[in-house]
Amino acid sequence: MNAITGIFFEKDTNTNRRYVRVDFERYSRAIIPFLEQIGVIDQNDDFWEEYATAISGEELRQYMYQRIDAWKWSEK
Numbered sequence: 375m376n377a378i379t380g381i382f383f384e385k386d387t388n389t390n391r392r393y394v395r396v397d398f399e400r401y402s403r404a405i406i407p408f409l410e411q412i413g414v415i416d417q418n419d420d421f422w423e424e425y426a427t428a429i430s431g432e433e434l435r436q437y438m439y440q441r442i443d444a445w446k447w448s449e450k
Contacts, residue, residue: 380397396405409415429437 380400382395383391384393384395386392398405406415
């Protein structure tokens, strides 16, 4: 079987293919309908709404720096 970029088979201790790791960013358009069909993804789920409004890593970093700068350091 040919290797496809972004899709990796993981094997169990008996070397049987047990899991598949798929690059979701690359193949999400093909995978999302399947996941919805089998009930893994529910579009009515609050997760997708929260995901759409979540802060980015850069925003988190800025909040963290502000919080650290606000701490009062005491000298001993």
